[in-house]
Amino acid sequence: MERKIYNPIQKDQVTFLKTAADTNGEYTLVEVELAHGGGVGLHYHKTYSEKFDCLEGEVQVQLGKTVHNLKAGESATAGQNINHLFRNRSGKPCKFFVELRPASRGFEQSLQIGYGLAKDGLCRPNGFPKDKLALAWLFDISESNLPGWMSIFEFMLRKQAKKARIKGIDRDLTERYVKF
Numbered sequence: 001m002e003r004k005i006y007n008p009i010q011k012d013q014v015t016f017l018k019t020a021a022d023t024n025g026e027y028t029l030v031e032v033e034l035a036h037g038g039g040v041g042l043h044y045h046k047t048y049s050e051k052f053d054c055l056e057g058e059v060q061v062q063l064g065k066t067v068h069n070l071k072a073g074e075s076a077t078a079g080q081n082i083n084h085l086f087r088n089r090s091g092k093p094c095k096f097f098v099e100l101r102p103a104s105r106g107f108e109q110s111l112q113i114g115y116g117l118a119k120d121g122l123c124r125p126n127g128f129p130k131d132k133l134a135l136a137w138l139f140d141i142s143e144s145n146l147p148g149w150m151s152i153f154e155f156m157l158r159k160q161a162k163k164a165r166i167k168g169i170d171r172d173l174t175e176r177y178v179k180f
Contacts, residue, residue: 003180005115009127011035014111019180020103028100028108033034034059039087044078048100048107051077052086055096057094061086063149070096106141114138116128133169136160143169 003016006057007071025041042062052061054070060083061076068076076083080178100107117129129135146154164170 001180005112007115007127009118009125010055012038014115017097019108020105021101021178023079025103026101028103030098030111031055031095032098033093033095034086034088035093036088036091040085042083042085042147042150044081044083044144044147045104045143046081047143048083048102048104049077049079051075051099051101053097053099055095055097057088059086059096060089060095066067071143075163089153089175104143108145109174110138110142113173113177117173119176127150132167133160133164133167134173137170137173 003019004013005016006013013033015031015033016028017031018027018029021024023029039060049177052059052070053075054072055131056072059070061070061078062078063078063082064084065075068074070076113134114129117123117134118127122131123129129138136157137160139157
């Protein structure tokens with residue numbers, strides 16, 4: 001089974017090469033094809049590290065306050081609790097691997113669901129789900145955290161994620177969009 005997902009809003013594609021199930025929880029490995037202008041804002045993870053290996057083009061990775069412009073063959077790793085982001089500002093598409101250690105099933109599911117919602121027209125132009133409870137739950141299962149002053153919003157997001165579980169939104173989204 002091909003494990004590719006496409007986000008029509010961000011115009012990027014993710015191919016799941018190794019999932020938590022494939023590696024017995026050791027790591028998750030995805031290949032990302034990122035359009036110019038795409039990326040993910042500043043965040044961090046408490047439970048896994050995220051390694052970026054550039055395959056084609058140029059991907060910008062910020063670790064803490066340091067920005068790395070990775071070209072083919074170069075890599076950078078955001079360890080646990082390190083603020084990071086990635087983006088493509090090169091003017092053309094880029095391709096890179098992202099490896100999470102240990103694996104994160106929540107990360108894998110959040111991508112499948114988020115891209116599925118985008119495909120079905122259920123996201124705003126910024127790529128965020130229109131349903132605030134779905135957004136909060138996806139943030140929660142991806143094990144993402146907001147740095148600095150933005151962390152004041154985490155309490156509300158976690159509370160909304162709990163509400164999403166109580167209402168069964170988690171089950172509905174998982175049944176509808178998680179295919180592997």
